[in-house]
Amino acid sequence: MVQVDHIDEIFIKLLVERLGWPVKLVRWQTARSIRELLRSKQWKDATTTIILDWIGDRRFESEVSTALSALLVTEPALRPTFDAISQRIQRPSLLSDMLLERMYGPGFIHGGWQREVAEPPAAFSPDRYFESHKTQDVPVILSMNFSRLEEKHGLPFTRQWAFEWQRVQERSSAPYSDYPYYFGDFSLARLGLHPQCITRQSEVLRSAYQRTLAHAVVAWGMPMSYASFYITDTLPVLPGLFEVDPAPAPTWLGALVSEFCAEDAELETLARSVLAASQVASEGALLALTVPTPREVAEFGEVTLMSYFVSQDFQAATSSAFPDLQEFVVPDAFSLRGDVTDCDLSRWKSPAEAGVVMPTTFAAIPALHGTWHDEYIGAGLRIPCSYCFDTPTKLDADSSGLKVLDEEHQVARTKFWRDAWTPINMPSGGGTRIGVASYVAPKQLESALTRLSLTLAWQVRVITYDTESSWDKLQKKERLAFFRL
Numbered sequence: 001m002v003q004v005d006h007i008d009e010i011f012i013k014l015l016v017e018r019l020g021w022p023v024k025l026v027r028w029q030t031a032r033s034i035r036e037l038l039r040s041k042q043w044k045d046a047t048t049t050i051i052l053d054w055i056g057d058r059r060f061e062s063e064v065s066t067a068l069s070a071l072l073v074t075e076p077a078l079r080p081t082f083d084a085i086s087q088r089i090q091r092p093s094l095l096s097d098m099l100l101e102r103m104y105g106p107g108f109i110h111g112g113w114q115r116e117v118a119e120p121p122a123a124f125s126p127d128r129y130f131e132s133h134k135t136q137d138v139p140v141i142l143s144m145n146f147s148r149l150e151e152k153h154g155l156p157f158t159r160q161w162a163f164e165w166q167r168v169q170e171r172s173s174a175p176y177s178d179y180p181y182y183f184g185d186f187s188l189a190r191l192g193l194h195p196q197c198i199t200r201q202s203e204v205l206r207s208a209y210q211r212t213l214a215h216a217v218v219a220w221g222m223p224m225s226y227a228s229f230y231i232t233d234t235l236p237v238l239p240g241l242f243e244v245d246p247a248p249a250p251t252w253l254g255a256l257v258s259e260f261c262a263e264d265a266e267l268e269t270l271a272r273s274v275l276a277a278s279q280v281a282s283e284g285a286l287l288a289l290t291v292p293t294p295r296e297v298a299e300f301g302e303v304t305l306m307s308y309f310v311s312q313d314f315q316a317a318t319s320s321a322f323p324d325l326q327e328f329v330v331p332d333a334f335s336l337r338g339d340v341t342d343c344d345l346s347r348w349k350s351p352a353e354a355g356v357v358m359p360t361t362f363a364a365i366p367a368l369h370g371t372w373h374d375e376y377i378g379a380g381l382r383i384p385c386s387y388c389f390d391t392p393t394k395l396d397a398d399s400s401g402l403k404v405l406d407e408e409h410q411v412a413r414t415k416f417w418r419d420a421w422t423p424i425n426m427p428s429g430g431g432t433r434i435g436v437a438s439y440v441a442p443k444q445l446e447s448a449l450t451r452l453s454l455t456l457a458w459q460v461r462v463i464t465y466d467t468e469s470s471w472d473k474l475q476k477k478e479r480l481a482f483f484r485l
Contacts, residue, residue, distance in 0.1 A: 022197035028372040031070035056088035062206035068099040069237035093210040126162035137202040164208035177201040195423040238370035240336030247415040252277035267481035284439030292433040301464035309454040314355030316482040325362040337396040378431030
């Protein structure tokens with residue numbers, strides 16, 4: 001008979017293997033489960049041994065960073081020792097050293113990534129597969145980074161990346177990417193709707209990207225601080241944001257979202273009902289809301305309510321939606337926590353016909369963001385603009401969502417929920433089926449309206465995509481409404 005302890009260790013091994021699962025949200029939740037096991041007196045030792053063995057078996061630099069990311073968000077006393085980890089790492093990188101230093105302190109690095117630096121042969125030319133997949137299996141920001149560095153410094157970053165891809169590919173024999181059948185609907189592929197998964201080729205490309213930056217440090221003299229800036233675009237986790245739990249969808253929405261999707265829906269009337277219902281819930285003053293359309297109505301689509309500060313003479317254009325305002329937030333340390341950025345409205349062009357208009361919220365883009373959290377970042381880390389508050393504020397997060405803090409109190413909150421979630425992105429660069437609600441303390445909103453001498457107005461936007469009427473095209477339907485309170 002198999003021993004119970006042996007069976008339990010098999011389950012832990014299966015869990016740790018999920019760190020290599022193609023779906024980013026699964027990796028995130030796996031890391032949280034690993035942390036809970038490390039917190040357990042009963043399972044800490046077995047889990048430590050298994051995750052160290054997993055690190056030792058990794059064939060890709062990116063996979064080592066994944067395992068270290070799970071340990072980064074674990075309390076220091078529960079982590080394996082530096083020596084235990086360092087002895088296991090077979091595929092070191094600049095990023096793994098950065099993570100080790102973050103966990104154990106300055107000087108605690110593995111090194112070794114300098115030894116594999118090599119120039120491509122003179123006759124080398126990038127593989128056609130690499131050229132077609134360098135923006136397909138990894139975020140386009142990686143290609144953009146190297147293009148910018150080439151323009152500025154005249155060094156062949158992209159060619160070196162292609163060479164490193166070939167080297168990693170030859171040593172690993174990783175399968176070439178195919179449609180991820182288990183995580184998507186192939187019937188939607190012809191419409192350009194693909195699940196956003198971390199394929200094996202994604203691991204090859206990320207590892208080659210890390211190796212290219214290592215080459216730039218050793219062979220081209222790139223400063224370590226400069227390389228570290230670019231390598232964080234392959235960072236799996238952002239402490240702080242890692243702690244966010246999905247919340248239940250607001251009960252006060254009820255059936256209103258379905259009603260927005262009706263052809264003859266009175267958008268303003270429904271929006272006013274939503275605002276009234278949110279006030280009864282007493283979660284704060286609602287400033288922004290994004291809700292995926294019910295799948296039985298439209299699998300791809302969303303209803304958004306966005307508020308704006310406007311002057312009395314403001315007039316909205318009837319057919320144009322307001323653009324989104326995005327701002328970088330720079331953390332104080334290796335986390336999400338940082339100052340709420342002053343919004344640069346000079347970059348935000350509204351389609352207003354007259355008067356003054358200012359968005360009440362913006363989508364925060366952390367300078368360090370973590371690929372595990374792409375779904376939430378794509379949905380929008382939406383928080384109130386700095387001018388909504390009387391004093392400087394900080395952005396942070398906990399299990400209930402994002403939070404904005406002044407010197408003494410929490411003054412705003414943003415919650416996220418998953419609605420019949422799948423890893424398939426909506427068309428035109430839209431996110432996955434994640435809802436977002438952003439609230440501010442009512443006293444802060446009242447103070448801002450008085451200080452700015454403006455009033456509050458709302459834009460309602462309903463977008464749906466018809467996947468039934470054509471076999472190779474999506475029909476986008478969009479309706480807008482704008483009203484003052």
